[in-house]
Amino acid sequence: MAEATTFPASGRLTQRGLIVLVGLAAVFAVALFAGARFGLLLAIGLGFGIALEGLRFGFAGPWRAMILRREPAGILAQLLAIALVSVVAFPLLASHPGEIIGAEAPIGWAMIGGAFVFGAAMQVVLGCGSGTLVNAGSGNPVGLLALPFFAIGSFLGAYHLVWWTNLGALPILKLSGGTGLGVTLALLAAVAVLLLALAAPGSRKLPRRLLFAAVAIAALAIGNLIVAGQPWGVVYGLGLWAAKGAVALGADLSGSAFWAAPGNAARLGESILTDVTSLTNIGLIAGAFLVVAWRSGGLSQPLPKLPARAWIATIIAGLLLGYSARLAFGCNVGAFFSGISTGSLHGWVWFVAAFAGAFLGVRLRPMLGFEVRR
Numbered sequence: 020m021a022e023a024t025t026f027p028a029s030g031r032l033t034q035r036g037l038i039v040l041v042g043l044a045a046v047f048a049v050a051l052f053a054g055a056r057f058g059l060l061l062a063i064g065l066g067f068g069i070a071l072e073g074l075r076f077g078f079a080g081p082w083r084a085m086i087l088r089r090e091p092a093g094i095l096a097q098l099l100a101i102a103l104v105s106v107v108a109f110p111l112l113a114s115h116p117g118e119i120i121g122a123e124a125p126i127g128w129a130m131i132g133g134a135f136v137f138g139a140a141m142q143v144v145l146g147c148g149s150g151t152l153v154n155a156g157s158g159n160p161v162g163l164l165a166l167p168f169f170a171i172g173s174f175l176g177a178y179h180l181v182w183w184t185n186l187g188a189l190p191i192l193k194l195s196g197g198t199g200l201g202v203t204l205a206l207l208a209a210v211a212v213l214l215l216a217l218a219a220p221g222s223r224k225l226p227r228r229l230l231f232a233a234v235a236i237a238a239l240a241i242g243n244l245i246v247a248g249q250p251w252g253v254v255y256g257l258g259l260w261a262a263k264g265a266v267a268l269g270a271d272l273s274g275s276a277f278w279a280a281p282g283n284a285a286r287l288g289e290s291i292l293t294d295v296t297s298l299t300n301i302g303l304i305a306g307a308f309l310v311v312a313w314r315s316g317g318l319s320q321p322l323p324k325l326p327a328r329a330w331i332a333t334i335i336a337g338l339l340l341g342y343s344a345r346l347a348f349g350c351n352v353g354a355f356f357s358g359i360s361t362g363s364l365h366g367w368v369w370f371v372a373a374f375a376g377a378f379l380g381v382r383l384r385p386m387l388g389f390e391v392r393r
Contacts, residue, residue, distance in 0.1 A: 053292045066239045072306065075232075078351040101355075104237050108361050122349065123358075135372045136342075141351070142376075156307030161333050167337070168337030172341025178277060194364065262283075
């Protein structure tokens with residue numbers, strides 16, 4: 020195990036001061052180049068990265084803990100954060116129609132299948148959409164390898180999206196208003212009660228760290244909704260990066276109904292510093308990096324001793340994460356977290372399908388060489 024770098028107290032104070040200045044400088048630079056709104060979105064993204072890495076709040080890990088050890092604390096924190104966002108998001112959506120939109124999507128065969136595959140793949144690499152960004156930002160080698168393939172998979176999934184949705188889908192179904200909020204909170208409470216009933220003895224408490232994390236993530240998600248006019252998302256930004264790379268290499272995307280759509284075609288020609296999802300993704304990576312630098316003085320994670328099949332599985336899982344998330348209209352953030360908190364019923368269906376897939380992914384990890392069998 021690599022030894023942590025140590026610095027005298029004065030040197031560490033100077034280093035941490037520089038870390039704060041770098042973060043502030045990046046926010047002000049984006050605000051100057053693209054506008055105050057986009058600078059604020061980068062700041063929100065930094066907040067997400069700092070909260071997720073600094074308070075160890077995630078999605079894949081808590082699901083794994085519940086499946087293997089019946090420890091529900093992490094999922095309970097997720098449900099609490101979703102509930103807090105819902106309390107604010109439902110009234111905002113009702114009072115600002117057209118100005119603020121929810122994470123709405125249809126329920127269909129491709130969506131359900133995509134969510135199942137995503138749930139399995141995220142357990143293979145122990146990172147969902149936001150988790151892969153955080154892992155990459157913190158220097159995790161598996162996350163660093165999975166991230167570019169996640170982006171490529173998202174791009175390809177979007178390219179083929181219309182073909183998949185034509186297999187069959189319901190109209191968009193959503194909850195709204197006071198009644199919708201009440202139903203959403205009741206469902207969240209019911210899931211929490213179920214998790215507590217299934218929990219192992221002595222694991223029913225929510226640690227203070229996760230309580231703080233849930234409140235922080237909820238506050239940032241509400242800020243994102245207000246500033247961006249749309250809920251927190253991850254997958255679109257990653258696909259856009261790969262699409263821009265494809266165009267730069269001479270690819271013609273006019274054959275894709277998704278990328279040729281006016282809004283998406285326009286974004287391909289614009290700076291990523293004016294794309295709201297890209298900005299929060301960049302901020303998330305940078306925020307995780309800043310936390311690690313704050314703690315240890317830099318990124319120094321040793322390369323894990325994994326067999327070749329594990330590295331190959333990381334590449335394949337990365338592609339599947341991106342592709343399946345696009346078919347499922349989002350990842351744990353865009354579909355589960357933002358979908359449910361803004362009233363889209365596809366978020367609930369996504370949750371069930373992805374959790375079912377997570378059982379498969381948990382069992383695949385040792386087979387693929389990621390961990391020692393017990």
